[in-house]
Amino acid sequence: MITLRDLTKRYGDVTAVDGLSARIEPGRVTGFLGPNGAGKSTTMRMILGLDAPTRGSALVGGRPYRELRWPLREVGALLDARAVHPGRSARNHLLALARAGGLPAARVTEVLETVGLGKAAHRRAGTFSLGMSQRLGIAAALLGDPPVLLFDEPVNGLDPDGVRWIRTLMRSLAAEGRTVLLSSHLMSEMQLTADHLVVVGRGRLLADTTVAALVADGRGVRVTSPDDAGLAALADRLPGARRTAPGTLHVADASVERIGDLAYELGVRLHGLAVEEASLEQKYMELTGDSVEYGVPA
Numbered sequence: 001m002i003t004l005r006d007l008t009k010r011y012g013d014v015t016a017v018d019g020l021s022a023r024i025e026p027g028r029v030t031g032f033l034g035p036n037g038a039g040k041s042t043t044m045r046m047i048l049g050l051d052a053p054t055r056g057s058a059l060v061g062g063r064p065y066r067e068l069r070w071p072l073r074e075v076g077a078l079l080d081a082r083a084v085h086p087g088r089s090a091r092n093h094l095l096a097l098a099r100a101g102g103l104p105a106a107r108v109t110e111v112l113e114t115v116g117l118g119k120a121a122h123r124r125a126g127t128f129s130l131g132m133s134q135r136l137g138i139a140a141a142l143l144g145d146p147p148v149l150l151f152d153e154p155v156n157g158l159d160p161d162g163v164r165w166i167r168t169l170m171r172s173l174a175a176e177g178r179t180v181l182l183s184s185h186l187m188s189e190m191q192l193t194a195d196h197l198v199v200v201g202r203g204r205l206l207a208d209t210t211v212a213a214l215v216a217d218g219r220g221v222r223v224t225s226p227d228d229a230g231l232a233a234l235a236d237r238l239p240g241a242r243r244t245a246p247g248t249l250h251v252a253d254a255s256v257e258r259i260g261d262l263a264y265e266l267g268v269r270l271h272g273l274a275v276e277e278a279s280l281e282q283k284y285m286e287l288t289g290d291s292v293e294y295g296v297p298a
């Protein structure tokens, strides 16, 4: 469990994180979303004791990071995959971490296998591709077999096979009862991987909800017709209807059967009647629309 209470971080005039409170629960994957500069990395750094909060607290298993007795065994993290000594082999990099954390060398062999780097164990990390570096970073996070794991953009640079591997790994870590906090800008991937979402914008909490609830919120029926007047007549009788494009209505809160019957009754010719799920990307855009700091004009 990770607990954030009124977590705030200021860098001079910039408020990177602004009164953030949330509980990241065990047994599920929590996606951490927000536009560039929203404060996700700063929050993760405070959870890991790499930055001190200006106000509030970030607790791992009820305690601040600096009070953890065996940090590697309590929380693992991938923040910056390139933060590895380039001259060291993957194995030696992990061995150094294991030694510092009081972990047995056998664990290094295990995690190298888990992340698929068994064959590259003796290669210098400086020669690794971005995807291999990500795998090495994940191996480091898993080293102490911790109950709490943080991953900042772990799919960055991974090929489709690697992306799928991450998805399966995240889900199995959560299924083992661990707390998994995962940031990513890939919404389609997040929709497949996360159970829960914490969305931030300009350092503030915008949503703390399940993926299912967020996506269900945009569910509806798409009605298409060549008959504009007919669509208007339909819309008059359906409170949840709104025109989304020429010849198209989106109707929330009504079944396909009800809309089909009504169209029949009103004599409106239909070309399409389909249940529509909102994508996470759509909902994310709606949520964060006002919080995008570094965007280009539409």
Ligand SMILES: Nc1ncnc2c1ncn2[C@@H]1O[C@H](COP(=O)(O)OP(=O)(O)OP(=O)(O)O)[C@@H](O)[C@H]1O
Residues within 6 Å of the ligand: 011, 014, 015, 016, 017, 034, 035, 036, 037, 038, 039, 040, 041, 042, 043
């Ligand atoms: N060490 C620092 N000194 C000054 N400002 C900082 C520092 N670290 C972060 N910031 C600022 O804090 C804000 C939040 O940055 P942060 O990196 O946490 O955002 P993020 O959500 O991780 O963004 P991204 O999606 O781009 O990785 C930004 O405005 C950033 O410029």
